[in-house]
Amino acid sequence: MCGIVGYLGNKQAFPILIKGLHRLEYRGYDSAGVALVNNNGELNVYKTKGKVKNLEDYCTDKDISGTVGIAHTRWATHGEPSDANAHPHYSQTKNLALIHNGIIENYLTLKKFLISKGYTFKSETDTEVLVQLIEYVKTEHKLSLYDAVHQALTQVIGAYAIGIIERNNPNVLVAARKSSPLILGIGDNEFFLGSDASPIIEYTNKVIYLNDEEIVKIERNKEVEIRNLKNVVLKPEIKEIEMNLEDIEKGGFPHFMLKEIFEQPKSLNLCMNGRLQKELNEIKLSGITDFGDKFEKANRILISACGTSWHAGLIGKYLFESFCHKPVSVEVASEFRYRNPVIYSNDVLIPISQSGETADTLAAIKLAKDKGAFIYGICNVVGSSISRMTDSGTYTHAGPEIGVASTKAFTTQVAVLIMTALSLAKRMNTIEDSQYKKIVSSLAKIPEQIQEILDNKEQIENISKIFTYAKNFLYLGRGYNYPVAMEGALKLKEISYIHAEGYPAAEMKHGPIALIDEEMPIVVVAPHYSTYEKILSNIEEVKARKGRIIAIVSKGDTEIKKIADYCIEVPTTEECLSPLLTVIPLQLLSYYIAVAKGRNVDQPRNLAKSVTVE
Numbered sequence: 001m002c003g004i005v006g007y008l009g010n011k012q013a014f015p016i017l018i019k020g021l022h023r024l025e026y027r028g029y030d031s032a033g034v035a036l037v038n039n040n041g042e043l044n045v046y047k048t049k050g051k052v053k054n055l056e057d058y059c060t061d062k063d064i065s066g067t068v069g070i071a072h073t074r075w076a077t078h079g080e081p082s083d084a085n086a087h088p089h090y091s092q093t094k095n096l097a098l099i100h101n102g103i104i105e106n107y108l109t110l111k112k113f114l115i116s117k118g119y120t121f122k123s124e125t126d127t128e129v130l131v132q133l134i135e136y137v138k139t140e141h142k143l144s145l146y147d148a149v150h151q152a153l154t155q156v157i158g159a160y161a162i163g164i165i166e167r168n169n170p171n172v173l174v175a176a177r178k179s180s181p182l183i184l185g186i187g188d189n190e191f192f193l194g195s196d197a198s199p200i201i202e203y204t205n206k207v208i209y210l211n212d213e214e215i216v217k218i219e220r221n222k223e224v225e226i227r228n229l230k231n232v233v234l235k236p237e238i239k240e241i242e243m244n245l246e247d248i249e250k251g252g253f254p255h256f257m258l259k260e261i262f263e264q265p266k267s268l269n270l271c272m273n274g275r276l277q278k279e280l281n282e283i284k285l286s287g288i289t290d291f292g293d294k295f296e297k298a299n300r301i302l303i304s305a306c307g308t309s310w311h312a313g314l315i316g317k318y319l320f321e322s323f324c325h326k327p328v329s330v331e332v333a334s335e336f337r338y339r340n341p342v343i344y345s346n347d348v349l350i351p352i353s354q355s356g357e358t359a360d361t362l363a364a365i366k367l368a369k370d371k372g373a374f375i376y377g378i379c380n381v382v383g384s385s386i387s388r389m390t391d392s393g394t395y396t397h398a399g400p401e402i403g404v405a406s407t408k409a410f411t412t413q414v415a416v417l418i419m420t421a422l423s424l425a426k427r428m429n430t431i432e433d434s435q436y437k438k439i440v441s442s443l444a445k446i447p448e449q450i451q452e453i454l455d456n457k458e459q460i461e462n463i464s465k466i467f468t469y470a471k472n473f474l475y476l477g478r479g480y481n482y483p484v485a486m487e488g489a490l491k492l493k494e495i496s497y498i499h500a501e502g503y504p505a506a507e508m509k510h511g512p513i514a515l516i517d518e519e520m521p522i523v524v525v526a527p528h529y530s531t532y533e534k535i536l537s538n539i540e541e542v543k544a545r546k547g548r549i550i551a552i553v554s555k556g557d558t559e560i561k562k563i564a565d566y567c568i569e570v571p572t573t574e575e576c577l578s579p580l581l582t583v584i585p586l587q588l589l590s591y592y593i594a595v596a597k598g599r600n601v602d603q604p605r606n607l608a609k610s611v612t613v614e
């Protein structure tokens with residue numbers, strides 16, 4: 001939700017900021033803006049409704065000079081997308097300009113106070129209140145920008161990652177964070193700010209991850225200064241990040257989503273690298289080697305996540321219950337956090353998150369942590385807030401995922417859940433050795449089997465063209481493939497705006513069957529495993545009502561082929577691994593339908609990749 005970028009150094013800031021905004025546009029794209037202090041000390045703010053490209057066009061005849069600046073791409077929370085509500089926001093005297101990602105919860109109280117002091121407002125945003133408050137504190141107490149930001153933030157309730165610059169002061173940029181992500185890049189006499197590392201890595205791999213309630217002063221030709229809200233001065237901890245530029249570029253694909261779908265054999269290999277030891281036919285997960293006892297002692301496992309990560313969590317339940325004989329409850333984080341759930345100190349919570357910044361998942365962790373549970377995270381972004389809040393865990397190593405619709409993050413999350421459940425089962429002796437070995441060797445083959453499905457993309461593309469007329473889709477699955485059906489439906493909804501529901505195949509009889517007519521496409525995830533006969537009957541039930549069936553079947557299937565209108569084959573594997581294969585045609589199906597309908601696949605309307613507000 002909202003992307004922020006900042007620069008202070010010897011280069012012109014504008015091109016660096018714009019490039020950074022393009023990289024962060026996945027976080028929000030309803031308006032964008034930039035603020036720069038030029039050589040004469042003037043503070044210029046330019047902002048427009050719409051995408052970053054609009055901002056670039058808008059700026060063509062403007063003074064965009066300056067070696068310090070901040071920029072923002074917005075996902076609206078307070079106030080509709082408009083020029084006035086876009087960031088950066090000026091303070092009353094136009095001496096300050098600020099960008100913000102997050103929500104200031106007590107902004108109405110602060111606004112009332114500022115109005116009583118003669119301040120007027122041009123936007124409906126909570127952000128404008130913050131910049132006015134900083135200006136008020138600064139003038140009232142005659143403070144430096146750094147001190148004023150510190151003082152003002154002590155009065156603020158809510159979440160923020162901010163960057164702020166000042167007229168007549170091209171040498172200072174101040175930033176701060178609480179509950180919204182912010183990374184500081186340290187170059188050679190230059191500094192970068194970013195909501196994530198993508199706007200930074202082209203210039204430096206040295207970064208400082210700001211922690212909650214920390215404020216940083218970036219000053220030209222000086223070391224950065226960091227202190228927290230309690231006014232404790234902190235020693236900056238510089239880390240090196242591993243990320244390549246190719247990882248965050250499209251590399252010849254028309255969309256990031258397609259690139260990321262095709263990257264899955266590679267991302268799964270990276271995810272399993274060093275963990276799945278082919279020669280020994282074993283899995284070694286350091287998190288389980290070191291902290292497996294926490295799982296062993298636990299009476300149950302809780303899984304909490306949002307969106308696609310929640311679907312991966314649902315598959316986790318089947319895995320842990322079958323192999324480790326532990327009861328598992330899986331819940332969307334936004335419900336879990338406000339439900340006053342019963343959490344025991346010997347519970348293990350597995351939060352799952354691609355970004356590591358999802359506000360509700362973070363809150364679920366805090367809640368479980370407060371009650372003494374052990375937190376074992378599954379996360380993609382190294383150094384993210386979630387990864388830093390957990391007691392232990394496993395990175396998915398999928399590489400940066402930029403397409404708003406999650407693809408490779410899902411398959412790597414499922415792979416980590418499989419590896420976790422298997423290593424734990426082995427440790428607890430709840431799995432037969434022969435079964436364990438069989439699954440491990442099948443898991444090693446998954447990347448090449450995914451490639452086989454990807455090589456069949458034309459068939460899937462052709463099928464997708466037939467169904468662009470549809471207004472509704474139903475996705476059905478059973479067992480391990482029920483969450484896959486939900487994930488397939490979510491993908492379609494997100495990027496094509498076609499309504500779709502994922503349902504347990506047999507449960508269809510209790511409602512959705514009423515929707516079926518000769519127009520209705522029904523995607524049935526029906527590989528040949530334990531519930532094959534059952535799902536075959538469900539397909540018959542659909543056919544009897546003239547629904548149009550697209551079935552995902554195992555290679556060599558003969559029965560479903562006789563009934564379904566279209567069959568897409570996937571290679572055979574162990575049942576518990578099948579989601580890693582069956583989800584691939586569903587990702588491609590939704591991608592090609594969305595493209596055929598002319599949708600903006602990487603930036604679907606109203607969505608944002610990283611949901612840092614609740």
Ligand code: G6P
Binds near residue numbers: 352406610
């Ligand atoms: C947003 C994204 C989804 C993602 C969900 C959870 O809705 O668009 O793709 O699954 O957030 O995000 P997380 O980063 O926690 O996995």
